[in-house]
Amino acid sequence: MALLVQEAMTAITSLGLLPSLILGVVLYWSFRAHRQTRALSHIPTAGGPSLPILSYIGAFRGLIDDRQILQEGYAKYKGRAFKIATISGWTVVISGPKLVEELRKAGDDELSLSRAMGQVLQIEYTLGHHPDDAYHTNVIRAQLKSNLDAVFPTMYDELSTAFDEEVPATPDWKAYTTFEILKDVVARTSGRVFVGLPMCRDKEYLALNKQYPVDMVIRGLIIRSFPDELRPFAGKLFSAFPYHLRNGIKHLGPSITERLRLRQEYGAKWEGRPNDMLQWLIDGAPCDEKLTVPQLVTHMLHVNSTAILTSSVTLTQALLLLAANQQYVKPLREEVEAVLKEHGWTRKAVLEMHKVDSFIRESQRIAGIGNTHIFRVAMKDYTFSDGTFVPEGTFVAMASKATHTDETIYPRANEFDPFRFSEMREKDNNTEDMTSKYGMVTLGTNHVPFGHGKHACPGRFFAAVELKAMLAHLLITYDVRPEKEGVQPPRSFQGGANTMKIFFRKRQT
Numbered sequence: 001m002a003l004l005v006q007e008a009m010t011a012i013t014s015l016g017l018l019p020s021l022i023l024g025v026v027l028y029w030s031f032r033a034h035r036q037t038r039a040l041s042h043i044p045t046a047g048g049p050s051l052p053i054l055s056y057i058g059a060f061r062g063l064i065d066d067r068q069i070l071q072e073g074y075a076k077y078k079g080r081a082f083k084i085a086t087i088s089g090w091t092v093v094i095s096g097p098k099l100v101e102e103l104r105k106a107g108d109d110e111l112s113l114s115r116a117m118g119q120v121l122q123i124e125y126t127l128g129h130h131p132d133d134a135y136h137t138n139v140i141r142a143q144l145k146s147n148l149d150a151v152f153p154t155m156y157d158e159l160s161t162a163f164d165e166e167v168p169a170t171p172d173w174k175a176y177t178t179f180e181i182l183k184d185v186v187a188r189t190s191g192r193v194f195v196g197l198p199m200c201r202d203k204e205y206l207a208l209n210k211q212y213p214v215d216m217v218i219r220g221l222i223i224r225s226f227p228d229e230l231r232p233f234a235g236k237l238f239s240a241f242p243y244h245l246r247n248g249i250k251h252l253g254p255s256i257t258e259r260l261r262l263r264q265e266y267g268a269k270w271e272g273r274p275n276d277m278l279q280w281l282i283d284g285a286p287c288d289e290k291l292t293v294p295q296l297v298t299h300m301l302h303v304n305s306t307a308i309l310t311s312s313v314t315l316t317q318a319l320l321l322l323a324a325n326q327q328y329v330k331p332l333r334e335e336v337e338a339v340l341k342e343h344g345w346t347r348k349a350v351l352e353m354h355k356v357d358s359f360i361r362e363s364q365r366i367a368g369i370g371n372t373h374i375f376r377v378a379m380k381d382y383t384f385s386d387g388t389f390v391p392e393g394t395f396v397a398m399a400s401k402a403t404h405t406d407e408t409i410y411p412r413a414n415e416f417d418p419f420r421f422s423e424m425r426e427k428d429n430n431t432e433d434m435t436s437k438y439g440m441v442t443l444g445t446n447h448v449p450f451g452h453g454k455h456a457c458p459g460r461f462f463a464a465v466e467l468k469a470m471l472a473h474l475l476i477t478y479d480v481r482p483e484k485e486g487v488q489p490p491r492s493f494q495g496g497a498n499t500m501k502i503f504f505r506k507r508q509t
Contacts (some may be wrong), residue, residue: 034370039391040090044128046073056282056439057157067371067401067492074402081388085253088224091395093372094384100398100445102384103374104453109397111376113455119222119377119395127298132232135286141458143280144193146397148465150275152347158192158200159185159470169477179498182470183210183312188275190307191468193395194277194300195252205251209425212447215240248297252278263291277303303459310369313493315450316468318363320415320489322471323482323502328418329475329509336472350468356475358422360467361440364449365404366416370396373448374455400448409446416488438465478504 047069054412065085069091072080081380094103103111114197120122162185187209191200199205259282262270273279283297323327335355335447343349350356373407378394390396405413410420421438428437440499441460450457459462474480482489483501490497 015195016422023193032321040083040092040369040394042273043092043388044077044083045071045084046070046076047081047084062219063141065492067269069370071405074406075338077235078406080386081384086395088291089395091372091397092388092390093399094388095399095403097445099384099386099388100374100448100452103188103376103398106376106382106443108196109199109379112379113376115377115379116375116395116417117222120375121216122231122235123225124500125223125231126216126219126239127241131309135284135290136303139277139280139284140303140462143284144277144459145461147275147280148462152208152350152465152469153197153345155189155466156345156469156473158274159189159321159466160473162188163470163473163477167478167504168502171506171508173481173503173505175483175501175503178500178502179312181307184314184349185470186312186315186466187304187308189316190304193462194307195255196276196278199251201253202251204247207212207248208251209278209304209308212244212301215310216305217384226248231298240309244301245294245297246299249293249483252297252300253293256282279426307459307463310457311467313369313498314360314364316465317367317489317493317497318360318467318471319474319480319502320482320497320500321363321367321418323361323480324488325416325418327482328359329364332359332471338474340476345469347465350465350472353468353472354425355419355423356471358420358425358470359418360464360471361442362416362418363440365410365447366414366474367489367493367497368401368404369450371401373400374398383464391437398452399447403448406446440468467493477507479507479509480504 044391044462045176046067069084072097073093075086076082077095079099081092081094081099082088083092094100108114137161166184183211184206187206188200191206191209194200195205216253219240222238223231223234249287255278259273259279262273268283273283278296278300281296282291291293322332332355335353339349339352345351374397376396378390381389383389403409407413425438441450441464443450450460450463481503483503489500
């Protein structure tokens with residue numbers, strides 16, 4: 001989410017809208033802030049004063065980088081709640097295992113993720129409707145995970161082909177903007193599993209899926225700055241969804257129409273149907289009303305955009321850390337080569353790459369996306385067990401980055417220790433299922449890159465296999481080095497990691 005907000009602010013600035021937007025937002029929310037401030041006056045503030053108008057000091061600090069504010073609040077109020085100012089109001093931030101568990105366990109009628117995402121993105125106005133997220137979430141959770149063995153060969157075929165084309169293995173060093181290259185590779189690889197060939201290589205279709213989430217956030221920020229009464233008008237004026245839907249229908253419409261025709265003619269289990277996300281959505285439709293081209297395209301836009309953006313950022317951070325810390329290349333390569341010798345390029349092989357898994361999990365911990373996770377909105381007045389009261393409509397989140405770098409949880413917490421989790425696995429070798437404790441997809445109150453609880457990322461098992469396979473392929477195919485020797489990459493993606501370059505050449509060592 002932080003990455004999308006940064007891109008949104010860049011786009012708004014380039015359009016010359018930022019000064020007017022800021023003025024309008026300040027005036028509008030100042031009228032509303034006083035009542036909310038009074039309701040949350042019992043919760044301490046981090047990042048600046050809590051008085052109306054003056055609270056924007058902290059809000060504007062947070063727009064640039066909220067990590068320091070959250071770290072200050074976490075250090076002072078660890079295990080408790082504190083609040084931080086944002087441009088659109090207050091967010092209550094909680095920390096500590098006890099409160100995080102309460103946040104996780106709260107019912108959707110108490111603390112809602114759907115309402116939080118809806119308000120951030122202004123989905124009612126950016127889309128013009130509320131999508132049935134449970135539909136495609138259930139398909140991802142049930143079908144994507146259970147089909148990982150079946151789709152792995154095509155996944156690996158696409159990622160290796162994509163790297164060959166995007167980063168030719170030449171004997172001479174050549175620099176590439178890491179994020180842009182990996183975004184293309186991830187888009188193609190995910191697309192191969194989601195829609196198959198040849199669409200996964202269509203540049204216009206890939207561009208649509210990369211741009212869609214950015215436009216959603218840009219338009220959501222703009223629409224959110226309007227008073228409630230004017231948002232329906234603002235939605236019609238600023239929503240980019242009709243354009244994206246038309247574009248998606250242009251690309252996916254013929255395939256969907258043909259699949260629905262075959263379903264109608266030969267039945268739901270027609271022989272030879274593709275084993276991909278699009279077909280799983282068709283097979284898993286809860287009713288005939290969901291089996292329309294616009295409905296299916298909408299769900300594919302949501303699934304694609306989320307998979308591409310988060311995985312691209314995660315792999316970019318891991319690869320930047322690898323290039324800057326060459327001492328870890330040899331042990332990683334040794335593990336990959338040993339596992340491949342035994343199992344070949346299979347999902348089983350990837351699951352056995354414990355050091356690769358640990359490397360990515362550690363990069364998520366120390367240089368992950370965003371500084372808060374587990375976003376919720378109070379659907380009614382809610383009181384945590386420590387007495388913290390949050391009134392209906394309040395945003396609530398967890399201080400994730402501060403937790404991930406807490407010395408009492410992770411020794412040498414600010415040190416990048418890529419084999420931290422694989423070493424834990426080795427020491428705890430009496431545990432029956434060590435992967436469930438130390439693997440990348442593990443959920444817990446102290447490690448939340450994929451969220452926590454029933455609303456955790458349903459595609460994390462696919463993402464983990466995809467990312468580990470990509471990093472393993474990079475290790476045995478290329479040598480890499482950083483753009484500037486001796487310089488560690490920023491720990492925040494907003495800190496410039498998205499524009500950093502890496503030099504690649506055909507592996508020689």
